[in-house]
Amino acid sequence: MSKLDFKNFFDLRVTIIWIITLVYFFPIFWMFLTSIKTEMQSISIPPLLFFEPTLENFFIVQERTNYLKYAFNSIVTSVCSTILGLLIAIPAAYSFAFAPSKYTRDILLWMLSTKMMPAVGVLMPIYLITQKLGLLDTQLALIIIFAMMNLPIMIWMLFSYFREIPKEILEAVRIDGASTYQQIRNIVLPLSWGGLTSTALLSIVLSWNEAFWSINLTADDAGTLTALVASFSKPEGLYWAKLSAVSVMSCGPIIVLGWFTQKQLVRGLTFGAVK
Amino acid sequence: MSNLTRRLLLTPSVISLLLWMIVPLGMTLYFSFMRYNLLYPERFGFTGLLNYEFFLTDPAIWPSVLNTLLLVGFVVIITCILGITFAVLLQSPFRGRGIARVMLISPFFIMPTVNALIWENLFLNPVYGLFAFISTSLGLPVIEWLSELPLFSIIMMVTWQWTPFALLIFMTSLQSIDKEQIEAAEIDGASEWNKFVYLTIPHLLRPIAIVVMIQTIFHLSLFAEIFVTTSGGPGYQSTNVAFLIFAQALMQFDAGIASAGGVFAIILANVVAIFLIRQVGKSLML
Amino acid sequence: MKNKIKYLLSLVVTFAAFGSVSAGELTVATVNNGHMIVMQELTKHFEEDNPGITVNWVTLDEGTLRQRVTTDITTKGGQFDIMTIGMYEAPIWGAKDWLEVLDFDSSYDVDDILPAMRGGLSANGNLYAAPFYGESSMIMYRKDLVANAGMSIPDNPTWGHIVDVVDAIHDPDNGVYGICVRGKPGWGENMAFITTVANSFGARWFDENWKPQLDTAAWHHAVSFYVDLLSTYGPPGSEANSWNQIMPLFNEGKCGMWIDATISASFLTNPEISKVHDQVAYAQSPVAVTNRGANWLWAWALAVPAGTQQKDDAIKFVQWATSKEYIELVAENKGWGNIPTGTRTSTYENQNFLNAANFADAELKAILSANPENSTQDPTPYVGVQFAAIPEFQAIGQAVGQHISEALAGQTTVEKALAAAQKAADREMKKGGYY
Numbered sequence: 002m003s004k005l006d007f008k009n010f011f012d013l014r015v016t017i018i019w020i021i022t023l024v025y026f027f028p029i030f031w032m033f034l035t036s037i038k039t040e041m042q043s044i045s046i047p048p049l050l051f052f053e054p055t056l057e058n059f060f061i062v063q064e065r066t067n068y069l070k071y072a073f074n075s076i077v078t079s080v081c082s083t084i085l086g087l088l089i090a091i092p093a094a095y096s097f098a099f100a101p102s103k104y105t106r107d108i109l110l111w112m113l114s115t116k117m118m119p120a121v122g123v124l125m126p127i128y129l130i131t132q133k134l135g136l137l138d139t140q141l142a143l144i145i146i147f148a149m150m151n152l153p154i155m156i157w158m159l160f161s162y163f164r165e166i167p168k169e170i171l172e173a174v175r176i177d178g179a180s181t182y183q184q185i186r187n188i189v190l191p192l193s194w195g196g197l198t199s200t201a202l203l204s205i206v207l208s209w210n211e212a213f214w215s216i217n218l219t220a221d222d223a224g225t226l227t228a229l230v231a232s233f234s235k236p237e238g239l240y241w242a243k244l245s246a247v248s249v250m251s252c253g254p255i256i257v258l259g260w261f262t263q264k265q266l267v268r269g270l271t272f273g274a275v276k
Numbered sequence: 277m278s279n280l281t282r283r284l285l286l287t288p289s290v291i292s293l294l295l296w297m298i299v300p301l302g303m304t305l306y307f308s309f310m311r312y313n314l315l316y317p318e319r320f321g322f323t324g325l326l327n328y329e330f331f332l333t334d335p336a337i338w339p340s341v342l343n344t345l346l347l348v349g350f351v352v353i354i355t356c357i358l359g360i361t362f363a364v365l366l367q368s369p370f371r372g373r374g375i376a377r378v379m380l381i382s383p384f385f386i387m388p389t390v391n392a393l394i395w396e397n398l399f400l401n402p403v404y405g406l407f408a409f410i411s412t413s414l415g416l417p418v419i420e421w422l423s424e425l426p427l428f429s430i431i432m433m434v435t436w437q438w439t440p441f442a443l444l445i446f447m448t449s450l451q452s453i454d455k456e457q458i459e460a461a462e463i464d465g466a467s468e469w470n471k472f473v474y475l476t477i478p479h480l481l482r483p484i485a486i487v488v489m490i491q492t493i494f495h496l497s498l499f500a501e502i503f504v505t506t507s508g509g510p511g512y513q514s515t516n517v518a519f520l521i522f523a524q525a526l527m528q529f530d531a532g533i534a535s536a537g538g539v540f541a542i543i544l545a546n547v548v549a550i551f552l553i554r555q556v557g558k559s560l561m562l
Numbered sequence: 563m564k565n566k567i568k569y570l571l572s573l574v575v576t577f578a579a580f581g582s583v584s585a586g587e588l589t590v591a592t593v594n595n596g597h598m599i600v601m602q603e604l605t606k607h608f609e610e611d612n613p614g615i616t617v618n619w620v621t622l623d624e625g626t627l628r629q630r631v632t633t634d635i636t637t638k639g640g641q642f643d644i645m646t647i648g649m650y651e652a653p654i655w656g657a658k659d660w661l662e663v664l665d666f667d668s669s670y671d672v673d674d675i676l677p678a679m680r681g682g683l684s685a686n687g688n689l690y691a692a693p694f695y696g697e698s699s700m701i702m703y704r705k706d707l708v709a710n711a712g713m714s715i716p717d718n719p720t721w722g723h724i725v726d727v728v729d730a731i732h733d734p735d736n737g738v739y740g741i742c743v744r745g746k747p748g749w750g751e752n753m754a755f756i757t758t759v760a761n762s763f764g765a766r767w768f769d770e771n772w773k774p775q776l777d778t779a780a781w782h783h784a785v786s787f788y789v790d791l792l793s794t795y796g797p798p799g800s801e802a803n804s805w806n807q808i809m810p811l812f813n814e815g816k817c818g819m820w821i822d823a824t825i826s827a828s829f830l831t832n833p834e835i836s837k838v839h840d841q842v843a844y845a846q847s848p849v850a851v852t853n854r855g856a857n858w859l860w861a862w863a864l865a866v867p868a869g870t871q872q873k874d875d876a877i878k879f880v881q882w883a884t885s886k887e888y889i890e891l892v893a894e895n896k897g898w899g900n901i902p903t904g905t906r907t908s909t910y911e912n913q914n915f916l917n918a919a920n921f922a923d924a925e926l927k928a929i930l931s932a933n934p935e936n937s938t939q940d941p942t943p944y945v946g947v948q949f950a951a952i953p954e955f956q957a958i959g960q961a962v963g964q965h966i967s968e969a970l971a972g973q974t975t976v977e978k979a980l981a982a983a984q985k986a987a988d989r990e991m992k993k994g995g996y997y
Contacts, residue, residue, distance in 0.1 A: 012370070014365060014370075015370045015371075017365065018365045018366065018370070018376055019372075019376065021362070021365070021380075022376045022379050022380055023379075025379065025380055025383070025436075025439075026379040026380070026382060026383075028383070028394060028395070028398075028399065028436070029382055029383065029386070031394075031398055031399075031406065032390075032394050032398065035398060040835070041834075041835060044404040044810055046403075046404060046409060047409060047413075048406055048409055065599060065602065065603075065621075066619075066621070088288075089288045089289045089292055090289060092284075092285035092286070092288065092289070093285060093286050093288070093289035093290070095285055096281075096282045096285035096286045097286075100281075100282040102282070108286075108290070110549070112289070112293055113489075113493060113549075114545065114546065114549050115293055115296065115297045116493050116494075117493055117496050117497060117542075117545035117546075117548070117549065118297075118300075118301070118497070118538070118541065118542050118545065119496075119497035119499065119517065119518035119521055119538070119541050120497065120499070120518075121499060121518055121521045121522040121525055121526070121534070121538075122304060122518075122521050122525075122534065122535070122537060122538025122539075122541050122542070123300035123301070123303075123304055123538060124525055124526070124534075125303075125307065125525065125531040125534070125535070126299070126300040126303035126304055126307070127300055128633060128637065128639075129303070129637060130299065130300075130303075132637060132639055137639055137641055138641055149292060149293065149296040152289065152292070152293060152296075153293070154490070156289060181281055181285070206384070206385055209387075210385075210386075210387040210388060212387065212388065212389045212500055213499065213500070216622075216626060216630070217629075217630065217633070220589055220591070220620050220641040220642065221589045221618040221619070221620050224620070226387075227387055227389060228622075230387065230389055230390055230393070231389070231622050231623055231626050232594050232620075232621035232622055232623070233594065234389070234393055234504070234594075234623045235594075235623045235624070235625075235806060236593075236594040236595050236596070236599075236623065237595045237596060237805060237806065237809075237829075238595075238596055238806075238809065238829065239809075239810060239835060240806075241397050241398065244393060244397070245394070245398070248387075248390040248393070248394065251387060251390065252385065252386050252387055252390055255385045256382055256385045256386070258385075259381065259382065259384070259385040260378050260382075263377060263378055263381060266381070266444055267377070267444060267447050267448055267451075268448060268451075269448070270444045270445050270448055313953070313994075314632065314633065314636035314637070315632075315636065315654070315953035316953065317636060319995075330989070330993060333989075334989075335982065335985070335986070401807070402798050402799030402802070403797070403798075403799070403807070403810075403811060403816070404810065418798055418799075420798060420799035420801075420802060422802050423799060423801045423802045423967075423971050424971070507747065507748070508964070509747045509964050509967055509968070510747065510801055510964065510967045510968045510970075510971050510973065511964055511965065511967075511968035511973065511974070512964070513968075513973075523957075523960070526629040526632075526633070527629075527956060527957060527960055528954075528956060528957035528960075528990075529632060529633075529636065529953070529956075530957075530993075
């Protein structure tokens with residue numbers, strides 16, 4: 002250990018950071034800890050920090066439900082809705098960034114304002130439409146809804162990345178006769194790859210965690226992990242440990258994805274705030 | 277680029293969002309003038325402004341508007357303050373910074389329903405919750421969070437989840453702060469506080485605007501946390517507009533009044549949009 | 563890249579196509595309570611006996627389930643072949659012909675179903691939902707604490723006597739609260755209990771002209787009594803307590819008395835989760851000015867929505883899950899102490915069950931004494947003990963529950979709470995076109 006590190010170790014700022022970090026992370030740690038307790042241990046007073054861990058709750062969850070089916074639905078709906086969203090958002094953001102008109106700002110703001118309508122307010126219309134189209138309890142319905150839900154944010158994020166690309170580069174290839182598709186594919190996307198991935202990540206996270214539509218529009222076939230959580234929430238009897246286990250199983254994959262991609266997110270989530 | 281290409285490129289997004297907005301909105305408007313209780317399908321018919329009258333004379337309406345604004349306001353302010361604090365603390369490297377960063381942003385990935393369930397049970401339960409245990413160990417009276425401080429409890433849960441979002445954006449932004457300027461200030465003997473006030477804060481103004489705007493958009497229709505924990509109570513103390521509409525739509529099954537509520541919420545959102553989003557938006561675009 | 567995307571999209575469409583219902587698949591919507599979880603587990607026996615039928619489950623918490631099934635049935639969504647509904651929904655939906663009439667073959671022995679249950683799940687003389695498990699409410703108390711205080715509780719106590727007992731056993735310094743009852747707002751939460759108190763104080767929800775009665779003296783007495791009782795002798799945080807919070811409290815030895823669902827007894831006497839399992843005794847719900855409607859009546863029941871394409875298979879499943887044979891199957895696999903109770907006379911004649919459940923007599927007595935058709939001192943136009951079986955009641959019960967929980971939390975007075983409650987109820991009834 003070098004002298005500098007040793008000094009750093011006692012640095013007041015670093016101590017404060019670690020205290021804050023541990024306190025802030027504690028709820029997640031506690032959820033995990035509760036998931037490996039028995040139901041009786043989970044309500045013990047004083048709360049138990051040291052105990053013999055058990056995986057029983059995870060087995061119970063798997064026994065009662067088909068975890069993999071729910072997880073699969075979550076993956077399919079969040080990934081496909083993100084792809085669908087990107088397919089629609091990329092051309093729009095390109096047009097906003099490289100061929101702005103006097104309406105660009107208004108259209109963008111209008112798009113963002115569609116996100117402010119509370120989902121419960123349009124439940125019946127959406128439910129009836131989905132039913133008429135025969136899409137109740139299908140992944141397709143969720144994919145479309147999630148894509149629409151996240152589209153405004155995606156367009157805006159991509160727009161802010163595309164704007165950073167010097168127009169001269171595009172001018173140059175355009176003179177060489179590159180089509181719009183070629184420009185997007187060969188220049189714009191490679192140059193804003195970081196922004197593209199963080200946009201996709203944010204969309205995946207938001208879709209994964211969506212609970213209202215995924216509970217109200219699904220039954221047995223297309224239920225996602227948020228519906229799985231609902232089936233363990235507040236039954237009669239003791240349930241904290243099982244609830245924690247199902248929470249760990251449902252949030253685990255997306256947290257791990259977040260951990261692995263955090264560098265990307267830290268670099269990418271600018272929303273055009275950095276000039 | 278030709279006008280045609282530009283329009284073609286915009287078409288899919290504009291059309292799909294228009295459909296996404298106009299169709300449900302149109303149906304919502306239509307239902308809002310209809311007597312439409314799911315439990316009385318045979319009574320379906322035109323009812324004029326009666327649904328609006330019932331929604332607007334609901335004793336919960338003004339408390340719920342106030343709660344909506346309080347929720348958005350407090351969450352936005354607290355997440356910004358905490359987010360900036362964390363970002364500044366994390367700015368210069370130290371051993372384990374990557375791990376600290378990962379731990380601090382983790383709450384953002386938790387499902388809102390799970391967030392609410394975990395807080396409600398493991399922490400805020402007045403008998404077995406961790407907070408109750410801490411209070412009793414310190415000899416303090418136990419706080420019944422969800423009944424004594426319902427709105428505060430919800431703000432706490434949402435803040436815990438969204439501070440990481442603010443932190444992410446502020447961290448990103450701080451990476452591009454002008455290092456030379458800071459060095460120059462240090463040579464001039466500027467204190468840490470002065471550097472923060474005169475260099476960091478001005479640099480963060482745009483990201484703050486972004487955080488305010490995006491969170492406003494998300495929290496105006498905040499629902500899951502209230503649904504899971506307080507059901508809007510006690511009384512109307514934690515009922516916001518989204519939850520009030522929900523109570524009409526899915527607890528009373530009155531799609532007509534819920535639609536009137538939906539129209540009301542859209543108007544409210546647009547008022548907020550005009551005052552806030554446009555101002556923030558103006559400073560961000562073009 | 564484009565090809566990949568095309569491939570992915572086609573994959574999605576394939577998955578979506580998977581979703582369509584194939585013949586022989588039954589989808590059951592149910593609550594995530596213990597008895598239903600056991601049913602889910604034992605369904606493999608049904609599937610073995612009925613090759614070609616597979617059963618899929620949608621399990622949700624009570625509130626979400628109620629919203630899902632109501633939206634589905636009112637819009638003819640057709641997502642479920644069998645729905646778990648309560649005694650509140652069954653007569654309303656049945657009268658509207660939203661449910662199939664349940665005609666079982668003679669082996670089912672429909673006359674074995676307890677008359678109160680059968681009545682509460684029927685409309686126009688037809689059975690629309692088959693009871694899966696049923697309950698009433700009763701007093702559960704700590705006999706050690708009551709004996710130590712030199713008191714006793716008769717089988718049919720009055721509220722006056724109960725207050726004396728509660729006062730004698732209340733010992734907060736040692737972590738024992740005299741009484742625990744529900745305080746969390748909701749028509750199936752605090753209002754279920756409060757309505758039974760109000761009934762026995764001579765109150766009623768509506769008069770013969772459907773006018774809400776919440777501003778009457780009887781309601782005022784009942785609610786003041788409830789608020790005083792719980793704020794003097796209840797545990798902290800009572801206004802947020804529902805069954806789920808109180809059950810562990812009692813099991814930890816923190817409640818001297820609890821008045822709630824009869825089914826709770828099986829949790830309190832389970833040595834694995836209860837520290838006081840050998841000290842629990844029972845009595846019928848206390849009465850004040852009348853003995854009508856002092857204890858509630860509830861059942862979770864299975865119903866088949868009208869228009870399902872698999873009516874015969876669905877009814878076959880409902881018959882299986884609510885039969886005597888099913889109860890025996892549960893006993894075989896889980897023990898007699900864990901069978902679904904409160905539905906059949908034969909259950910209470912079975913010696914194995916009586917040996918395993920010391921609360922059986924008290925529970926049967928409570929269920930038999932409940933009469934949804936006549937549960938108040940003064941006549942009413944509605945059916946139901948702790949609720950009124952009309953569509954408006956959910957909204958009214960929710961609003962009134964909110965106001966009373968606010969009074970319990972000390973944030974408003976009983977007077978103001980009831981005035982606000984009366985106003986809310988009046989609005990709903992006007993909206994519903996009753997007057």
